[in-house]
């Protein structure tokens with residue numbers, strides 16, 4: 001009897017998938033905490049980002065795109081537009097430049113349907 005693909009019965013040395021689910025949930029929680037703490041304790045937000053990135057690395061999972069855009073890949077700071085993040089539209093390149101106000105790292109992201117969300 002074959003089970004559907006939603007259930008893994010594989011025995012391996014890798015982390016069981018339920019841990020991956022928990023890890024994903026943790027990451028979501030950490031980012032929402034980071035958002036809450038930012039106005040008063042931005043350094044705590046950075047710490048949450050750091051923990052979330054550690055979890056992602058440990059479980060070999062990807063941080064969702066919408067969360068990945070909330071921190072600087074270079075220095076790991078939690079970024080808030082208008083606070084420590086400058087967003088510029090580079091119409092020539094059809095990209096959005098996101099400039100980290102902490103380390104000055106420029107992250108260029110091609111336009112996508114998702115960017116409409118900002119306004």
Ligand SMILES: [Zn+2]
Pocket residue numbers: 072073074075076077100101102103104105
């Ligand atoms: Zn940075």
